[in-house]
Amino acid sequence: MVEHATGVADLVPGTAPAPDAAAKAVTGTAAGQVTVTAPAEAGGLVELSAADGSRVRLGLPEAEGVAGVATGSGTVVYPGAGGEDVDLAVQPTTDGGARALVTLKDRSAARVHRFDLDLPEGSRLAPDGTGGYLIVREEGPGATAVLGAIDAPWAKDARGKAVRTAYRLEGDGLVQTVSPDAGTVFPVVADPKVSLGWSIYLRFGKAEVKKLAGTSVYHFAAVATVMACAKIPNAVAAAGCGAALTAQMASLRSQMQDAAKANQCVEWKVSYVGVITGWKRYKC
Numbered sequence: 001m002v003e004h005a006t007g008v009a010d011l012v013p014g015t016a017p018a019p020d021a022a023a024k025a026v027t028g029t030a031a032g033q034v035t036v037t038a039p040a041e042a043g044g045l046v047e048l049s050a051a052d053g054s055r056v057r058l059g060l061p062e063a064e065g066v067a068g069v070a071t072g073s074g075t076v077v078y079p080g081a082g083g084e085d086v087d088l089a090v091q092p093t094t095d096g097g098a099r100a101l102v103t104l105k106d107r108s109a110a111r112v113h114r115f116d117l118d119l120p121e122g123s124r125l126a127p128d129g130t131g132g133y134l135i136v137r138e139e140g141p142g143a144t145a146v147l148g149a150i151d152a153p154w155a156k157d158a159r160g161k162a163v164r165t166a167y168r169l170e171g172d173g174l175v176q177t178v179s180p181d182a183g184t185v186f187p188v189v190a191d192p193k194v195s196l197g198w199s200i201y202l203r204f205g206k207a208e209v210k211k212l213a214g215t216s217v218y219h220f221a222a223v224a225t226v227m228a229c230a231k232i233p234n235a236v237a238a239a240g241c242g243a244a245l246t247a248q249m250a251s252l253r254s255q256m257q258d259a260a261k262a263n264q265c266v267e268w269k270v271s272y273v274g275v276i277t278g279w280k281r282y283k284c
Contacts, residue, residue, distance in 0.1 A: 005189035011074035012092040022068025025092035036092035042081035050196040059116035085109040097195030104188040143231040148196040155190035204266045213260035221245040240274015
């Protein structure tokens, strides 16, 4: 049922069970390798460890000491671990993430499930505007590092029909509420998906936007490198940022000019290797 809801194309098969884990899987991202560990029993913690040393741990909800059973596709199932009518599961994914899945077997199953979170030191959750959260850490004025994400929640019934669901934060926990309606066909599968992957957001205030917009095409990359890339604490990304600015100079300068005319601020998203992967204008 779980793999019917999620598919298996993005799953990473794990290694053989170990004393402390039902399975471990290694997946690659732009930030390097991420190791996903599914606990030997449901009462343990799902752990994601990135190459840069960051780590996220996730507790499964209402978990009893049920041993995990690994499938050949990569799913680890904990039958009945959330109660007689709730199964739990973990799926490592190819993008440096892991799904923690809850299967509600029938209408008597609990609708509210709490996942305790252990985030990287100095980080916090920030809403991403789509119902999910970014794992962020402030790196200084105008620079916010994104260490990972919790995707917007989803739930599906046995026919593949979407079921209403939402998150809320409660202390150190992520609480997911699933709200079936009269037409919902059980079982229902729902999940939080957590992923690790380093990126940084660089923000330019109105004065900085106007300064960059007024810079000649010959000097834009040099000025922007000092104003933007110098804010990046990661040396690899800082060096790559300068190269990216040179390569994307014309389009980035044009974007700054549009923002200046609209009296807006600008935000750039920079990857682990310094590539500017996205940008937006916003009211400020």
